[in-house]
Amino acid sequence: MNEFFQLLLSGVTVGFIYALVGMGFTVIYNSSGIINFAQGEFVMAGGMSAVFLLKWGIPFWLAFLLAIIITAFLGVVLYKLIDMSKEHSVISMIILTLGYSIALRGLAEVVFDKELHTLPSFVGDGTFSIYGATLTYQALLVMITSVIIVISLYLFFNKTKTGKAMLALSDNKDSAKLMGVDINKILMLNFIISAVIAGIGGLLLAPITSTNYEIGIMLGLKGFSAAVIGGLSKPFGAVVGGLLLGILESLVAGYISSEYKDAVAFVALLGILFFMPGGIFSNLKAKRV
Amino acid sequence: MAQAVKQIKDILFLIFFLIVIPFFFKNDFYYEIAILSLLNAIICIGLNLLMGYAGQISLGHGGFAALGAYITVILSSIYGISPAVSLLVSLVFMAFFAFVISKPILKLEGHYLAMATLGVGVIIYITVNAQADLTGGPDGMGVDIFKIFGFELDSNIKWYILSSVLLILVIVTFKNIINSPYGRILRGIHDSNQAVSSVGADVAKYKSYVFVISVVIAALAGSMYAFFSGFISPAEASFNRSIELVVMVVFGGIGRVYGALLGAIFLTVLPQLLTSFEDYQTLIYGVIIIFVMMFMPKGIISLFDKLGKTNAHS
Amino acid sequence: MLIVRELCKNFGGLKAVDELSFNVKRGTVHSIIGPNGAGKTTLINMITGIYSVTSGEIYLRKDDDIKCVEEDDIKDMIHGHRENITNIPMHKLVHKGICRTFQHLEICGSMSALENIMLGFDKFMSKNIIQTCLRTKRIKEDEKKFEYEAMKYLNMFNLEKIAYKQADSLSYGVLKKLEIIRALATKPKLILFDEPVAGLNPKETDEISQIIKEVANEGLSVILVEHDMKMVMKISDEITVMNFGKKLAYGKPEEIANNKEVIKAYLGSNYA
Numbered sequence: 001m002n003e004f005f006q007l008l009l010s011g012v013t014v015g016f017i018y019a020l021v022g023m024g025f026t027v028i029y030n031s032s033g034i035i036n037f038a039q040g041e042f043v044m045a046g047g048m049s050a051v052f053l054l055k056w057g058i059p060f061w062l063a064f065l066l067a068i069i070i071t072a073f074l075g076v077v078l079y080k081l082i083d084m085s086k087e088h089s090v091i092s093m094i095i096l097t098l099g100y101s102i103a104l105r106g107l108a109e110v111v112f113d114k115e116l117h118t119l120p121s122f123v124g125d126g127t128f129s130i131y132g133a134t135l136t137y138q139a140l141l142v143m144i145t146s147v148i149i150v151i152s153l154y155l156f157f158n159k160t161k162t163g164k165a166m167l168a169l170s171d172n173k174d175s176a177k178l179m180g181v182d183i184n185k186i187l188m189l190n191f192i193i194s195a196v197i198a199g200i201g202g203l204l205l206a207p208i209t210s211t212n213y214e215i216g217i218m219l220g221l222k223g224f225s226a227a228v229i230g231g232l233s234k235p236f237g238a239v240v241g242g243l244l245l246g247i248l249e250s251l252v253a254g255y256i257s258s259e260y261k262d263a264v265a266f267v268a269l270l271g272i273l274f275f276m277p278g279g280i281f282s283n284l285k286a287k288r289v
Numbered sequence: 290m291a292q293a294v295k296q297i298k299d300i301l302f303l304i305f306f307l308i309v310i311p312f313f314f315k316n317d318f319y320y321e322i323a324i325l326s327l328l329n330a331i332i333c334i335g336l337n338l339l340m341g342y343a344g345q346i347s348l349g350h351g352g353f354a355a356l357g358a359y360i361t362v363i364l365s366s367i368y369g370i371s372p373a374v375s376l377l378v379s380l381v382f383m384a385f386f387a388f389v390i391s392k393p394i395l396k397l398e399g400h401y402l403a404m405a406t407l408g409v410g411v412i413i414y415i416t417v418n419a420q421a422d423l424t425g426g427p428d429g430m431g432v433d434i435f436k437i438f439g440f441e442l443d444s445n446i447k448w449y450i451l452s453s454v455l456l457i458l459v460i461v462t463f464k465n466i467i468n469s470p471y472g473r474i475l476r477g478i479h480d481s482n483q484a485v486s487s488v489g490a491d492v493a494k495y496k497s498y499v500f501v502i503s504v505v506i507a508a509l510a511g512s513m514y515a516f517f518s519g520f521i522s523p524a525e526a527s528f529n530r531s532i533e534l535v536v537m538v539v540f541g542g543i544g545r546v547y548g549a550l551l552g553a554i555f556l557t558v559l560p561q562l563l564t565s566f567e568d569y570q571t572l573i574y575g576v577i578i579i580f581v582m583m584f585m586p587k588g589i590i591s592l593f594d595k596l597g598k599t600n601a602h603s
Numbered sequence: 604m605l606i607v608r609e610l611c612k613n614f615g616g617l618k619a620v621d622e623l624s625f626n627v628k629r630g631t632v633h634s635i636i637g638p639n640g641a642g643k644t645t646l647i648n649m650i651t652g653i654y655s656v657t658s659g660e661i662y663l664r665k666d667d668d669i670k671c672v673e674e675d676d677i678k679d680m681i682h683g684h685r686e687n688i689t690n691i692p693m694h695k696l697v698h699k700g701i702c703r704t705f706q707h708l709e710i711c712g713s714m715s716a717l718e719n720i721m722l723g724f725d726k727f728m729s730k731n732i733i734q735t736c737l738r739t740k741r742i743k744e745d746e747k748k749f750e751y752e753a754m755k756y757l758n759m760f761n762l763e764k765i766a767y768k769q770a771d772s773l774s775y776g777v778l779k780k781l782e783i784i785r786a787l788a789t790k791p792k793l794i795l796f797d798e799p800v801a802g803l804n805p806k807e808t809d810e811i812s813q814i815i816k817e818v819a820n821e822g823l824s825v826i827l828v829e830h831d832m833k834m835v836m837k838i839s840d841e842i843t844v845m846n847f848g849k850k851l852a853y854g855k856p857e858e859i860a861n862n863k864e865v866i867k868a869y870l871g872s873n874y875a
């Protein structure tokens with residue numbers, strides 16, 4: 001029972017990170033119809049920037065702030081690249097974001113390095129003990145911060161004028177335009193939000209698992225699975241998707257095999273795509289060809 | 290006769306080019322790059338058939354190529370079956386495998402289809418990594434020389450010739466397919482599924498067959514590469530490898546057989562040219578992809594179109 | 604030729620087509636009319652296998668000359684006179700001699716006009732994959748033969764000039780004709796036209812009207828879904844009127860024109 005609960009806790013912790021990455025996907029997808037394959041690199045950028053800023057002698061809190069600003073900036077750059085592209089077909093946008101993810105990885109190689117790094121825990125090394133399972137302060141911080149972010153986003157999208165405009169945009173661009181909504185500004189804001197929550201995810205994750213220039217790949221893909229599980233058209237579905245995925249992964253690693261742990265996300269992804277492409281909350285069947 | 294020559298003018302030119310270019314090779318390394326380019330081009334032409342004509346994006350073709358290669362290699366190196374027979378068995382298996390997964394996958398569209406192929410590819414990668422007793426795990430495994438009817442492929446020149454011949458065969462087959470009633474249906478599917486259904490063709494069946502063909506071609510080229518380099522590792526199945534292949538096709542020009550060829554050659558040779566930039570390789574590679582997708586989404590072959598050297602349908 | 608029996612289509616709670624029955628005799632033009640949203644396109648989509656049928660049957664008769672015992676489906680089927688074609692997908696129906704045109708043009712824009720017509724001959728051409736890859740004599744002959752046939756069709760409609768032009772460069776009116784020619788190329792026994800003259804000018808409308816009437820005179824059975832009343836009245840042999848998914852009226856054009864219920868449905872009760 002202890003073991004089960006331990007696995008559950010670590011699964012939830014990682015699951016929240018997947019949830020943040022996944023939410024980033026759905027926010028961008030809902031407003032622009034684009035799947036951002038560089039989402040994982042935003043996570044990497046958050047963690048790695050903080051690591052190196054600290055290394056270069058910048059004080060803790062400033063380093064964090066700068067790391068977040070850097071990821072926001074990377075989000076803006078991606079938005080601009082997409083905006084300036086001649087054509088926005090599904091395939092060219094997929095390749096564009098893939099190219100951006102490769103470029104960011106390449107940039108990280110040059111500006112940072114190829115080594116593994118960790119950040120010290122933000123809240124010290126203490127632990128709680130719950131039902132015989134250990135929960136580090138950092139893990140708790142991850143959970144609390146993630147919940148705060150999710151709630152803030154929910155309030156933003158549903159209670160503020162700008163947020164509601166964004167939802168309106170995802171439903172119908174043309175009427176949104178007619179109502180005087182500045183589409184470009186909103187799209188850009190979406191990219192910024194999506195990058196920032198990923199970056200914060202990277203920051204939170206760094207003390208728990210080590211970070212390096214390559215973590216973006218798997219994280220991005222798993223975050224995407226989380227988004228699809230929850231339903232791409234439901235921004236908050238990714239939260240449930242991420243948590244489910246994290247827990248499932250943890251349980252498989254603990255009870256079945258740790259070598260196939262990574263496969264869980266993709267088996268789940270395939271399962272959802274084949275049987276419930278709209279996500280677990282949908283009743284829709286696969287689009288008839 | 291003149292008409293026939295005109296139609297195969299481009300193939301003749303390609304054959305000429307393939308014969309002449311080795312004389313410019315300064316050392317063995319050039320051969321290796323050339324052979325790799327040719328094998329990549331073969332995979333890309335198959336992938337191009339899938340993406341450009343059936344309109345299905347696959348982000349898992351690295352996985353398919355590697356799976357085919359691993360099966361061939363395991364059968365020949367571990368179970369001692371002759372390489373040629375191992376290859377045949379592997380291709381038959383891959384055809385069957387592709388057919389089975391094509392049914393559920395091809396019901397999906399656009400992004401969802403891309404993600405499903407990505408999922409399959411990554412699962413292959415993880416499996417190959419994990420089954421270390423069979424595959425040698427992350428370190429990969431060595432591969433014996435390819436032997437067929439007692440004839441050994443043990444030199445770069447022999448591999449170059451084989452790869453060139455395979456490439457020509459694949460291109461000729463591709464062109465035959467496109468310029469036939471079958472090909473007309475494929476081109477029709479690209480424009481309108483309903484139109485094609487309304488003349489009596491089962492769209493799902495065609496998409497399925499094209500998927501199988503593209504996977505089998507990939508498995509063939511993947512196996513050849515394993516035999517040539519004497520080594521295989523899970524990296525061949527990685528997501529990065531799958532992206533590399535898709536980028537080659539789109540970069541060159543999607544839907545165009547010479548686009549796939551150009552893209553494969555360009556992006557196989559490019560990293561070699563960039564080695565002097567060492568650490569900046571990845572960054573430069575990424576930036577090039579970004580710029581081409583932003584400003585030349587129809588691929589670099591569109592440059593050749595503008596110069597009037599190619600017509601827009603090959 | 605075609606027997607539609609108590610056909611129903613439910614979308615969730617909405618009854619788009621409600622127990623509709625009608626028959627189409629060989630060599631006649633049977634029109635389906637009704638206000639927007641009456642369920643006409645849903646009906647056509649069910650007959651041509653694009654939508655699944657919620658309940659009801661569709662039968663295809665082999666030969667109208669043999670008297671059919673209308674109520675006795677089984678006897679008719681045992682004698683091989685009719686075939687149940689409910690829920691058979693469109694591409695299979697083409698091989699049974701049924702084809703259609705689309706309300707929203709389904710043309711292959713990147714091909715030439717000629718190639719679009721050649722698509723229509725697809726069921727007569729070899730699609731054997733081995734022959735295709737090797738480009739055998741059969742393939743070469745097929746291509747040549749059907750290019751010639753396609754050209755003949757274009758000539759018949761005075762469209763030879765645009766044969767090699769890319770389809771997406773052609774005008775709407777021409778494309779509407781092209782789709783009809785493509786459908787005729789499949790050598791059908793029954794053809795369904797879904798709003799073939801929508802968006803066309805009077806001259807083009809007349810041309811297409813003529814084509815449809817001639818096609819029926821040649822022995823083809825035609826189902827026509829249209830809003831253009833002048834055309835419908837002019838060329839129809841029989842008309843079924845739909846409203847809210849149900850059959851409102853049925854009969855010859857003159858009867859329908861004077862039918863109070865029909866007038867009410869279209870123009871409102873003030874005019875009845």
